[in-house]
Amino acid sequence: MTAVATRPPALPQAGPGRERRRTSWLLLPAAAVVLVFFFYPLAVILWRSFTEPSFGVGNYLAVLGDEVQLRVMLRTLRTALIITAATLVIAYPYAYAMTLVGRRARSVLTLLVLMPFWTSLMARNFAWYVLEQRGGVIEKALAAIGIDGVVLLGSVAGVTVAMVQVMLPFMVLPLQSSMLSIDRSLLHAAGSLGARRPVAFLRVYVPLSMPGVLAGVSVVFIMSLGFYITPALLGTPQQALVAQVIGTQVNDLLDFAGAGALGTILLVVTLVVLAVLSRVAAPLGTSAAGGADRG
């Protein structure tokens, strides 16, 4: 530090290369910590998935050849898809309304979105546990309208309902930020050219909001694929999702190799989804991965 400090103030002449050399060491501590405590562990579990108990792809074949595991994979994909679609349908009109109202109302609506976003995940999962349990509010409410005996706790349906609520903010926020940048006079232009309002909305507004849709969809889908705590609390081992199986393999069996294989498959699916979505999003002038930064 002192060597740097006593350097004469000849900075204006220093080229960009010089500047870079002088500050890039600031990157080292963060890079080192992330490498050692994040990427190294990931590399180890990947390595173990190929080497334990013996060298090869045995763990992967065991997953892909096991009907139960495959069913878990498909169930996870289907659940994540349902959650994503439901959050999109619920969030889209809300985000749209946020762009129409005045500044004050918008800040209220934003706070309402941020509240669950900030509230403890465990508190929210506990609340859903209470609502979905046998004799809980949801069972009673459904019984009151004539649907008897529906206990959501301990089912994939229960996990889905709770996760839709947990994921809503991650859908609303990117949607709203991309909708705010849409020039609404385009809608009036479409109207003055003879388009009816629903047509103008579908053909002009919805395509313009696609960057937000893709960002929200990719964040929610990816997070749903790997979500652990809600399935672990509200789901059941009989209808397990991938994250639950990974957790059980490590917790109960200390089978890091098997968990590593499942985790690697999950990672690959995640990365493929990210790649496809950002490929789709690229011509729209935004990247889906950029949306993931939000949450």
Next chain:
Amino acid sequence: MADNPSISRAAAVRQRSLGWGLRGWVVLVAFVLVAPTLVVIPMSFGAGSTFEFPPKDWSWHWYAEFFTSKQWLAALANSVQVGVLAAALATVLGVAAALALDRMRRGGGVVRQLLMAPMILPGIVVAVAIYGVFLRWQLNGTMLGFVLAHAVLGLPFVLTSVRTSLAGYDPIMEKAAASLGAPRFATLRKVVLPIIAPGVLSGFVFAFATSFDEVVVALFLQTPAIKTLPVKMYESIVLEIDPTIAAASSLIVVFTTILLFVPAVLRRKEQS
């Protein structure tokens, strides 16, 4: 073109008043966003020893339990300690990295993506991987282990918020300070840091909140000797059916809501 003003006036009116359908939808979604969580508050004043809702009788029992139980208080203390230390570490690392990345012309994007990865990869994979290595290094069940893991998870938030505040920052100011003879450290302290201070602060808060709320990695790193508050809450549902979790949840909900709303209200007061 002649009726343009009337169109825009109509548009302006329409902008302020949503249709009834949309209005109803917004109210419904707002309810779904907020109401389920609020269940924990009446729960916390229940007298029964189950998760029955709504409670039949009322009491302060579970608050008394929370504030007198050694286990709950220890979990709270652990969470605060891990949160502050992890956020501090993430902030130091993240601010330095953000400053360096801001000045890099090539390769910055890749490095940034790598530092952001902890936020994007599935939590369970990260948790199991870290657990496997920390078992070997005997870092599981230690304060250091929790702090390191949570610092890595908080780093992306610091990076993002500091980068945002750096976006409005012109490096020429640093050169101006240097050309006036300011030593490099003084420039950093008096020019750069005041500009990025809001970003640093919000990065720290984000990193703390991430750690305080984090449960997946914590569930694997915990031992009977050291648990964080979310781990204790998880166990009180799965293992014990202990309604103290309702009191703990309510305290967190009220606390975070105040933290969230107070700045907004203060800002509004300032404006009016």
